[in-house]
Amino acid sequence: MTSRLFKSIDNAPLIVFRIFFGLLFACETFGAILTGWVRANFIRPEFTFSHIGMDWLQPLPGYGMYFYFGIMGCLSLAVMLGYKYRYSLGLLTLFWAGAYFMQKTSYNNHYYLLLLISFIMLFLPANRYASLDVKQNPGLEKFSMPAWCSWVLVFQVAIVYFFATAAKLYPDWLDGTYTGLLFSEINTLPLIEKLFRNPGFHIFIAYAGIAFDGLIVPLLLWKRTRTLALIASFLFHLFNSIFLKIGIFPYFALSFAVFFYPPETIRGVFFKHKPVVVSEIEGGNLLGRSLFYFFFIPYFIVQLALPIRHWFIKGDVLWTEEGHRLSWRMMLRERSGTINFRVIDKKTKNRIFYPFESHLTHKQLEGVSTKPDMIWQMAQRIKSEFLKKGIQVSIYADCYVSINRKIPLALIDPNVDLASAPWDYFLHNDWILLPKGGK
Incomplete structure (x- = not known):
């Protein structure tokens, strides 16, 4: 050989x-x-x-x-x-x-x-x-x-x-x-x-x-x-x-x-x-x-x-998307979903209206509505914007996703503050909910 x-x-x-x-x-x-x-x-x-x-x-x-x-x-x-x-x-x-x-x-x-x-x-x-x-x-x-x-x-x-x-x-x-x-x-x-x-x-x-x-x-x-x-x-x-x-x-x-x-x-x-090459x-x-x-x-x-x-991350990659990229998972599914961010002022506990859709293109909104990593990044961006104004906020997401047009299910734990939640590069992020029966 x-x-x-x-x-x-x-x-x-x-x-x-x-x-x-x-x-x-x-x-x-x-x-x-x-x-x-x-x-x-x-x-x-x-x-x-x-x-x-x-x-x-x-x-x-x-x-x-x-x-x-x-x-x-x-x-x-x-x-x-x-x-x-x-x-x-x-x-x-x-x-x-x-x-x-x-x-x-x-x-x-x-x-x-x-x-x-x-x-x-x-x-x-x-x-x-x-x-x-x-x-x-x-x-x-x-x-x-x-x-x-x-x-x-x-x-x-x-x-x-x-x-x-x-x-x-x-x-x-x-x-x-x-x-x-x-x-x-x-x-x-x-x-x-x-x-x-x-x-x-x-x-x-x-x-x-x-x-x-x-x-x-x-x-x-x-x-x-x-x-x-x-x-x-x-x-x-x-x-x-x-x-x-x-x-x-x-x-x-x-x-x-x-x-x-x-x-x-x-x-x-x-x-x-x-010219012809002689193998050696x-x-x-x-x-x-x-x-x-x-x-x-x-x-x-x-x-x-x-x-x-x-294969070593908790949950089905088809649902969680964790480990999806760089894995040659090509043209496998259709994801659709809806999302709403609840922004809460940590000091006053009042909810703050934030029109996140106005900051996104249609294609970006599709990603933020269905992909956990983009949802987390959007939360971090919202957090950063309010910090520049001197306001500390908690951010929660109500997100429902459908795979291949099946019944939509909750993707993100609505009780987890995404503004303070870490992103785990190698293991499962617990704020990503798993459907019943998920490994």
Whole structure:
């Protein structure tokens, strides 16, 4: 196994992936500006709900976030062209991390995946061929790489699909409840709409999703089924792109296919004039071995631990949301709810009217009505506003939430003062109520 990891192979897959990666990242960032996503999530809101612990991370004033995303788009193109690769990708990773942690109202798993792949690519020699860096400095050119450079990306995408499969093994997915809600809302051609509203189709999609996520990586790894799996992957992701409108993710997922084919095949398709590489063990590359053993192995241990942390937290993650993020729990449920904050002056015991809705966008209000971490953050913000006026307050929340349009239940303990309640990053927060029968 060790010899296979450190075998010298053609670097064509990594070079092609760098080009796809940079192009798709540019589409993501420039597209965020053109579609109004930046305006909706960074410019219109009075403030953003950053990840807890990063509340200081707020958008640039005025139209600054347009420039922020514009810079990321330019950096993405520089990565695609292999221009000042380490600097361009390093800055892109830093900027994207800022945007990712700055808001979670429109949280999406592919934003997280982009961040992880950017981080991984920083350590890979993806600019050693077909790049402006090589054109400026021919001494950088190299036609090979250690095989582990491909395997780390294969393993990363395998983690995504494995945990996406595991997350679907719950009743509302298995009986077609959620897929029914998802597809019944899609407006398209009458004949297709009729299909999308058919309960049998909902069951088919539910199990097709489980089968695809669970089998696609093994089928791509096996030579006999590889091309068939690629065709299935193309059809699956194209369907999702057209009907579910999930941005660049379908095409980003397809771009990983270059690592499942023999490097010689990728070279023959994309770089017909690239010199042939003779495979050999890179025994003298101590830096590469150290990087693999002391960085990537610990990195993947963390990647395996994060998605299972909710199994060790009291309550069902589907209800509490504790451990939901960073866990590849993608498109699994519909949450809806209502909330009312009761603000009480600690000194006079009088209730103070606070129109919290007027400070939020519609999308933010949806999050604050259903997600415990955003509810807690809103309470902390209200507390802070009154402290600036010299008023100490207690804050209580009356919140009822429905999962997949079922009967709404109380989510937050109405007798707990959220202004003074701590946030537990690793265990269950007791002020999040559990439905009867919750573990």
